Amino acid sequence: MLQILGRASSINVRKVLWTCAELDIAFEREDWGAGFRSTHSPEFMALNPNAMVPVIRDDDFVLWESNTIIRYLASRYGGESFYPTPAQARARVDQWLDWQATDLNNAWSYAFMSLVRHSPQHQDSAALAQACSTWSRHMAILERQLDSTGAYVSGDAFSLADIAIGLSVHRWFATPLAHPSLPAVAAYYERLSQRPGYLLHGRNGMP
Structure with missing residues (x-):
């Protein structure tokens, strides 16, 4: 059975959980990360040298990086309907997956740490104002894309x-x-x- 290592409150673990829900993949999950077993333990770092969740084990196959994991799960477990095989259609999905992992994630990081996590290292007012502006600018990119498609990102x-x-x-x-x-x-x-998977693992009250 697929094993997922990572706490359910992690946004990146929840990508994997939602993908499993969409594909009806049975799994077992172990709590690792903040408040649980340390990802800096030798046991975990042997699986992911970055000491970050999620990590999956699929039989003897070990994989980390959340967007790579969900690509793998869709490819292995019949997710062609939402991860298409034709090169151009797949590239369009990959484009927005990569945008999320780089541009969008970086845009919200400081503001989230300041306003939700209340991190003492993220309380500079000028930096926060800039972060909120940058986040809004990236969300405006998403707004234009969704307005163009009328439905979903890709x-x-x-x-x-x-x-x-x-x-x-x-x-x-x-x-x-x-x-x-x-x-x-x-x-x-x-x-x-x-979508039930989003209600369970996305819009579930956990920021």
Whole structure:
């Protein structure tokens, strides 16, 4: 059985949990990370030298990096409907998965640590204002894309990109900052909320 290592409150672990829900993959999960077993232990670092969750074990196959994991699960467990095999359609999904992991994640990191985690190292007012502005600018990119497709991030059909970005959208709405009007993003948030996996692992009250 698939094993998932990582605490369920981690946004990156929740990508994997939501993907498993979409694909009806049975799994066992172990709590690792903040408040649980240390990811800096030799046991965990033998699996992921970065000491970060999630990690999966699929029989003897070990994998880390959340977006890579969900790509793997879709490829291995019949997820062609939302991770298509034609090169151009797959590249469009990968484009937005990579954007989430780099540009969008970096945009919300400081503001989230300041406003939600209340990290003492993230309380500089100028840096926070800049971070909120940068986050809003990236959400405006998403707004334009969703307004163009009228449905989901990579087109008119749900894809893996929506799993990664849908969790970031929940974080956007759950973080106490001034939110500019983004009607396409708001409609997308409600559209994703029709999916049981998102309600369970995405829009579940955990920022």
